[in-house]
Amino acid sequence: MNAVEWIAVDWGTSALRAWLMGADAPRLLRSDKGMGGLAPDQFEAALLDLVGPYLEGPVPVIACGMVGARQGWAEAPYAKVPCAPPGIGNATRPTVADARLDIHILPGVSQDRPADVMRGEETQIAGFLAQTPDYDGVLCLPGTHTKWAHISAGEIVSFQTAMTGELFALLSGQSVLRHSIGTGWDDAAFAEALSDAMSRPQAIAAKLFQIRADSLLHPPAPDSARARLSGLLIGLELAATKPYWLGQRIALIGDSALCARYAEALAAQGLRPEHTNADEMTLAGLSAACQSLKETSS
Numbered sequence: 001m002n003a004v005e006w007i008a009v010d011w012g013t014s015a016l017r018a019w020l021m022g023a024d025a026p027r028l029l030r031s032d033k034g035m036g037g038l039a040p041d042q043f044e045a046a047l048l049d050l051v052g053p054y055l056e057g058p059v060p061v062i063a064c065g066m067v068g069a070r071q072g073w074a075e076a077p078y079a080k081v082p083c084a085p086p087g088i089g090n091a092t093r094p095t096v097a098d099a100r101l102d103i104h105i106l107p108g109v110s111q112d113r114p115a116d117v118m119r120g121e122e123t124q125i126a127g128f129l130a131q132t133p134d135y136d137g138v139l140c141l142p143g144t145h146t147k148w149a150h151i152s153a154g155e156i157v158s159f160q161t162a163m164t165g166e167l168f169a170l171l172s173g174q175s176v177l178r179h180s181i182g183t184g185w186d187d188a189a190f191a192e193a194l195s196d197a198m199s200r201p202q203a204i205a206a207k208l209f210q211i212r213a214d215s216l217l218h219p220p221a222p223d224s225a226r227a228r229l230s231g232l233l234i235g236l237e238l239a240a241t242k243p244y245w246l247g248q249r250i251a252l253i254g255d256s257a258l259c260a261r262y263a264e265a266l267a268a269q270g271l272r273p274e275h276t277n278a279d280e281m282t283l284a285g286l287s288a289a290c291q292s293l294k295e296t297s298s
Contacts, residue, residue: 006060007051008286011035011067012120018051019283021290026283035066035073043073044096055100060293062286064123068092068105078110078117082157085109085126085285088292106289109156116161120282121147124253127284128276129154137249140273142258144169146237148244160244162237165258171208172229180215181229182222190227194265197235204236234265245271254278 008019008026014034019026033046047061068076074094079086091104108119121141129135133154141147144165150157172181196207211225211232238245250266250273252259259275266273 003056004051004054004059006062006290008283008290009047009061009063009065009067010120010123010282010286011063011065011072013066016046016050018047019286020051020054021287035069035071038073040071040073043067043094044098044101047101048098052098058100058102060102060104060290062088062091062104062106062289062293064106064282064286065120068107069119072105073103074105076105076107078108079122081109081111081159082155083109084155085122085129087126088289088296091289104289104293106286109159111159114160116159118147118159118161121149122156123285123289124278124281125149125151125156125285126288127281127286128251128253130284130288132251135249135251137251138244140245140250140252140254140262141278142252142254142262143278148241150244160241162241164233164237168230168233171233172226176212177208177225177229180212180222180225182226184223184226186224186227189224190231190261190264191268193228193231194235194238194268197232198239201236201239204232207232230261231265234261238265238269245269250274251276253281 003022004020005022008021010017012034013036016031016033018029029050031050038046067073074092076092079090086107088104090107094103096103106123108117109122110117124141125139128139136152139149139151146162146164147159149159171177197204211228215221215225245266250271252262252273252275255278263273263275
């Protein structure tokens with residue numbers, strides 16, 4: 001590809017992704033050297049292992065995600081809501097040994113009451129707002145820790161996190177339910193479980209064990225079991241986040257398959273959410289930060 005003009009980086013707990021940005025289309029590079037396995041003095045080397053062969057001179061690197069956590073390369077202090085998604089003016093610049101790297105780490109966003117934090121999702125929100133600057137409503141970012149963010153006048157007004165994805169992973173992979181969960185899907189089972197959880201969230205613990213009992217007494221039902229677990233957990237999340245979605249304009253940012261589940265769940269409540277791709281929004285947010293850097297440097 002042509003000379004690299006700048007590098008967009010999304011550095012999470014378990015993985016590192018870097019887009020080489022230049023005259024050609026972005027080129028995505030991947031590494032398994034996530035924040036969780038690195039000491040602060042190892043980040044520069046990990047990044048150079050991935051992008052070093054493509055560097056010819058000083059290159060701006062705009063990074064988001066857990067790389068800016070307290071245990072990351074350099075802590076990028078949280079911006080507090082209500083606020084616009086933090087940009088290049090809020091970035092932290094760690095000292096580097098290789099002069100070819102000009103690192104800018106974007107901060108996350110925090111909320112005091114109720115206590116909540118995000119790192120990485122705010123850059124996706126920035127990307128979404130760069131493309132839809134007049135958006136007023138709620139953004140839902142499904143994932144391991146799903147975020148619900150109220151957006152108004154270009155600011156994150158408030159947000160709420162649900163550990164739905166992590167709970168699904170733990171229950172399906174490490175609990176007694178692991179013996180019952182298959183890999184397929186059952187739309188009817190998902191819809192029924194979603195309705196059960198929303199109408200009686202206080203019964204969720206009992207409903208979860210019924211998945212195991214049903215697989216023992218009425219086998220085989222592995223596909224149904226997976227859908228039921230997902231429906232129960234997403235339904236429980238919707239019951240808890242009702243103030244965020246009831247009567248609101250909603251857009252989903254995330255993996256297509258997961259967003260489809262949330263879209264189905266919200267459709268059952270009479271809503272028709274929009275959908276955008278998480279990677280595209282991450283890159284759009286990082287690109288907006290880079291554009292701001294160019295403007296302040298000119």
